[in-house]
Amino acid sequence: MVNLLSDCIAANGETAKNYVFPPERRPPTSGKVDIPIIDLQEENSTKHILNAIQDFGVFQVINHGVSKDIISEAMKVFKEVFELPPEEKSKINMKEDINQFCRIYSSSYNFDSEKIHYWRDVLKHHCSPLEECINFWPQKPEKYREKVGTYVTALKDLGSRILGFISQGIGLEKEYFANELSEDNNLIVNHYPPCPNPSLTLGLTKHSDPNLITILQAVPLHVPGLELFKDGQWLSVSTVPDAFVVFVGNQLQVVSNGELKAGVHRVRNASEARTSAAFFINPSNECIVEPAKELVQAENNPPLYKAFKYEDFFKVYTGQEGDRHTILEDFGFKIKP
Structure with missing residues (x-):
């Protein structure tokens, strides 16, 4: 039986000690921030995306081509899957293997060893290749696989478009990330x-x-949660309806040779429930990640990062309990001057 936080929240209003973070790890929120809104149908989309990344490490996109129906239907079944009886949710875990096609769990993969748990439940889907992975996704709620498969296909296409804008913006071929x-x-x-x-x-x-990059959607919008670390302070992120929030990740920072910075963020909890869906576009495990050679040929722009296998980086990342925003530097992936 899967033990999820949403199935066993105490009714007495108390928070178990192993969910309470020390004050230094949960500094207060200082204010709000409106992250840039990029209209993907405008001519200057590439310029606006690059400016947003360099200022924030994150932006939101509108007129992105993903229909409201696809978004709303997917977010509806995401919410419903966590409302299933515990015995139904347990069927999602075919085996205790973090590499399985679909898994539901609480807090993180490191639940048994971590000292403090996140206040969240997680449903992770592998999506590549979709035609194979989809057969292991939940069968309930009704038409879950169909609706989520349509959503994933749309986000994969959107991600390719966004990466095309970014690659051209930093001086690479449009299909560099294909x-x-x-x-x-x-x-x-x-x-x-x-x-x-x-x-x-x-x-x-x-x-x-x-x-x-990560493409994020969250509901409901009126419940706060996502926060951005900028200029030494935590700021609550405001988003607009039907937009997707796009975060730059560590690998894009490496490929761009530091020109693009990964957005540092966290999630705060609230007295109301909130559900988010994050679509991650990753390198393959065997992929060698390094600064694009087209960007480091000039003598005044030497490579800032060593080449490494993505699988090796990800093992370090997932094995780290606590803040993960400095892993590129802390674990020797950055070349010291």
């Missing part, structure tokens, strides 16, 4: 149950994403 740098995709649905003491917990601690 290879093993972006051939592995995961969909992670985070459900943050109502929290009795949201000032004491975290849905996710300070981190930057390990991949190329």
Whole structure:
């Protein structure tokens, strides 16, 4: 039986000690920030995306081509899957293997060893190749696989378009990322149950994403949660309806040779439930990630990062408990001057 936070929240309003983060790991929120809104149908989309990344490490896109029906139907079944009886949710875990096609769990893969748990439940889908992985996804709610498969296909196409804008913006060919740098995709649905003491917990601690880019959707919009670390302070992120939030990840920072910075963020809890869907565009495990050779040929722009296998980086990333935003530098992937 899967033990999920949403199935066993105490009714007395207390928060268990192993969900309470020390004050230094949950500094207060200083204000709000409106991250740039990029209209993908405008002529200057590439310029606006690059400016947004360099200022924030994140942006939101509208007129992105993914229909409201596809978004709403997917977000509806995501919410419903966490409302299933525990015995139904347990069927999702075919085996205790973090590499299985679909898995549901609480907090993180390191639940048994971590000292403090995140206030969240997680449903992770492997999506590559989709025609194989989809057969292991939940069969309930009704038409889950059909609706989520349509959603994933749409986000994969959107991700390719966004990476095309970015690659051209930094001086690479439009199809630069149409290879093993972006051939592995995961969909992670985070459900943050109502929290009795949201000032004491975290849905996710300070981190930057390990991949190329992440495409994020969350509901409901009126429930706060996503926060950006900018200029030494935490700022609550405001988003617009039907937009996708796009985060730059560590691998895009490497490929761009540091020109693009990964967005550092966290998730705070609230007294109301909130559900988010994050689509990760990743390199394949065997992919060798390094600064693009086209960007480091000049003598005044030497490579800042060593070449490394993505699988090796990801093992370091997932094995790190706590803040993960400095892993590129802390674990020797950055070339010291």
